[in-house]
Amino acid sequence: MTGAIFSHALRRNWRQILYWGLGMALLGFIVMWVIPDVDALQRTTEMLQAMPRPLLQFLNADDMAALATPEGFISIGFFSRAVLVFAVYAVSFGLRVTANEEDEGILDVLLSLPVPRWRVVVEKFAAYTLMFLIIVALSLGGLWLATSLTTLPVNMGRVLESGVAMIPVVLVMMALTTLIAVVVRRKATAVALTSGIIVGSYFIDFLGRAASGTAADSLRLVSFFNYYDFQAIIQTGIRIGDVVLLVVVTLVLLGGTVWAFARRDIGT
Amino acid sequence: MRQDNAVIETDRLGKVYSGRKGQVRALDRLDLSVQPGEIFGYLGPNGAGKTTTIRLLLDLIRPTMGQALIFGQDARENSVELHRRIGFLPGELNLWKNLTGDQVLDYVNSVRGRNDLPYARQLSERLSLDMGIRVRCYSSGNRRKLGLVIALMHKPDLLILDEPTNGLDPLIQQIFHDLMRETRAEGRSVFLSSHILSEVQAICDRVGILRGGQLQAVETVSALRSADFRWVTLRLREPVSPRLFDGLPGVSDVIQSSDGIRLRLVGDFDPLLRAVESAYILDIRTEEPSLEEIFLTYYGSHALSATSVEMAAR
Ligand SMILES: Nc1ncnc2c1ncn2[C@@H]1O[C@H](COP(=O)(O)OP(=O)(O)OP(=O)(O)O)[C@@H](O)[C@H]1O
Ligand SMILES: [Mg+2]
Numbered sequence: 373m374t375g376a377i378f379s380h381a382l383r384r385n386w387r388q389i390l391y392w393g394l395g396m397a398l399l400g401f402i403v404m405w406v407i408p409d410v411d412a413l414q415r416t417t418e419m420l421q422a423m424p425r426p427l428l429q430f431l432n433a434d435d436m437a438a439l440a441t442p443e444g445f446i447s448i449g450f451f452s453r454a455v456l457v458f459a460v461y462a463v464s465f466g467l468r469v470t471a472n473e474e475d476e477g478i479l480d481v482l483l484s485l486p487v488p489r490w491r492v493v494v495e496k497f498a499a500y501t502l503m504f505l506i507i508v509a510l511s512l513g514g515l516w517l518a519t520s521l522t523t524l525p526v527n528m529g530r531v532l533e534s535g536v537a538m539i540p541v542v543l544v545m546m547a548l549t550t551l552i553a554v555v556v557r558r559k560a561t562a563v564a565l566t567s568g569i570i571v572g573s574y575f576i577d578f579l580g581r582a583a584s585g586t587a588a589d590s591l592r593l594v595s596f597f598n599y600y601d602f603q604a605i606i607q608t609g610i611r612i613g614d615v616v617l618l619v620v621v622t623l624v625l626l627g628g629t630v631w632a633f634a635r636r637d638i639g640t
Numbered sequence: 641m642r643q644d645n646a647v648i649e650t651d652r653l654g655k656v657y658s659g660r661k662g663q664v665r666a667l668d669r670l671d672l673s674v675q676p677g678e679i680f681g682y683l684g685p686n687g688a689g690k691t692t693t694i695r696l697l698l699d700l701i702r703p704t705m706g707q708a709l710i711f712g713q714d715a716r717e718n719s720v721e722l723h724r725r726i727g728f729l730p731g732e733l734n735l736w737k738n739l740t741g742d743q744v745l746d747y748v749n750s751v752r753g754r755n756d757l758p759y760a761r762q763l764s765e766r767l768s769l770d771m772g773i774r775v776r777c778y779s780s781g782n783r784r785k786l787g788l789v790i791a792l793m794h795k796p797d798l799l800i801l802d803e804p805t806n807g808l809d810p811l812i813q814q815i816f817h818d819l820m821r822e823t824r825a826e827g828r829s830v831f832l833s834s835h836i837l838s839e840v841q842a843i844c845d846r847v848g849i850l851r852g853g854q855l856q857a858v859e860t861v862s863a864l865r866s867a868d869f870r871w872v873t874l875r876l877r878e879p880v881s882p883r884l885f886d887g888l889p890g891v892s893d894v895i896q897s898s899d900g901i902r903l904r905l906v907g908d909f910d911p912l913l914r915a916v917e918s919a920y921i922l923d924i925r926t927e928e929p930s931l932e933e934i935f936l937t938y939y940g941s942h943a944l945s946a947t948s949v950e951m952a953a954r
């Protein structure tokens with residue numbers, strides 16, 4: 373029956389939603405906690421400006437203007453970390469789409485039922501996407517709650533936009549994991565390969581930002597982190613073009629997964 | 641025995657696995673047909689290609705040559721439709737470890753989009769299976785019972801079972817045999833693989849014997865049973881020399897045992913009786929060969945020692 377795999381995946385994982393959501397909300401609280409007041413932020417910014425530029429880049433805080441506002445601080449303190457934490461979500465749930473059950477030999481039973489292979493991929497991916505949306509909503513809720521406990525003037529609209537813009541980059545990572553796991557078949561290899569690509573992308577983006585005009589800068593185009601510029605979003609708002617691009621990439625990766633999965637032997 | 645309404649029909653079905661260590665021809669041009677309402681036993685030693693055949697039928701793996709038709713439809717193209725009518729028990733059964741038996745059945749039931757839970761409950765009671773336990777805590781026999789319930793609960797037209805009684809105790813095996821006979825009585829079909837010859841003998845209508853990926857023979861169980869040899873034991877009042885039987889047509893494997901003379905006879909009785917007519921015959925006993933012996937004959941003496949070890953281990 374359509375939706376059975378989807379709703380089963382949701383039911384089996386609602387605890388995960390809680391853990392991830394509460395964890396991220398906690399991170400939001402901590403970030404808000406360390407912003408004492410706007411003056412202190414200003415002072416921190418001045419102090420940071422005196423620091424050597426590479427060190428600032430390493431701290432992901434090269435953009436002073438962003439840091440000077442509370443939401444800028446949130447952007448660097450929360451979203452720069454959240455996207456990395458969610459990379460772990462993306463890999464671990466990407467593996468659950470087919471790889472884990474194939475590894476455990478369960479797919480033989482599931483696929484002997486009247487269900488086409490593409491539906492296993494699509495329904496599970498949809499379930500883990502919905503779960504992720506809930507987790508992001510919980511995280512933003514945590515940030516909002518933490519903010520409302522302070523007197524800081526925070527531009528919540530921009531914070532929300534940063535959260536929304538983070539969704540497709542995580543979905544790209546999840547779809548990439550799913551595709552690689554379907555193609556390489558060995559779970560350990562898939563994890564290594566995907567993590568390599570994610571870390572590589574992150575560093576290309578990082579180096580490219582640091583050294584504009586270099587080879588790394590032009591390479592940034594292929595790094596999906598390039599399309600989630602949380603500092604720019606805080607200052608100028610969400611970039612619809614980037615979001616659309618990432619969504620399209622997700623769909624292409626998912627299409628590739630379905631294509632490859634329908635074609636191959638299970639569990640060999 | 642080709643008929644148009646065959647339940648399973650394979651046409652030069654073949655599978656070559658290609659791995660790091662080169663290629664393995666696991667199944668070679670299999671031509672097989674299973675008829676409605678029959679229990680077909682698929683017999684062969686380890687590595688013969690039984691599981692490969694079964695996974696091809698279920699479209700879990702793809703043939704490197706040939707095709708399989710189930711209910712006249714391509715097993716690959718129409719797999720989703722066909723799976724509605726098939727119940728499957730894998731040889732190596734793995735299920736969701738954190739779910740209880742009930743939850744597993746619930747999930748399977750909802751993926752099938754049916755409501756078979758009442759019958760599933762009856763089945764689990766019949767197999768004395770406790771459904772409230774998590775899969776990881778089931779013994780391997782109980783896990784297989786759960787697998788059987790999954791395969792049987794929607795009363796499929798075709799059951800494909802890979803070594804179904806593996807790990808079941810004799811009592812449950814008996815219940816399983818009953819279930820298979822009931823399935824046949826309802827006109828549904830069963831394709832099961834096995835190493836256990838006595839089981840095949842007990843419930844199957846026909847057997848196919850597979851070795852090294854090649855189908856060696858397909859026979860009805862009754863034909864195999866009436867295969868043209870039997871063991872004859874003659875009890876005579878005075879001992880006679882086994883030499884007496886040298887050169888007798890159809891007689892071989894003559895041994896002197898404490899019971900008398902035991903020999904293997906092919907064909908008519910008459911030459912044998914004439915050879916001993918001067919002796920006083922106390923008793924003549926004949927035994928039909930067991931399927932084991934027929935199996936061994938098909939397999940040749942080469943496989944004999946390995947298989948006898950396997951038999952002795954049971
Ligand atoms: N995934 C695979 N990759 C490579 N070779 C395989 C694979 N699966 C099976 N084989 C090989 O194919 C042959 C047939 O294996 P199969 O599992 O079909 O045998 P079987 O008759 O089911 O044996 P058993 O009675 O032990 O279950 C064996 O030689 C086996 O080693
Ligand atoms: Mg097998």
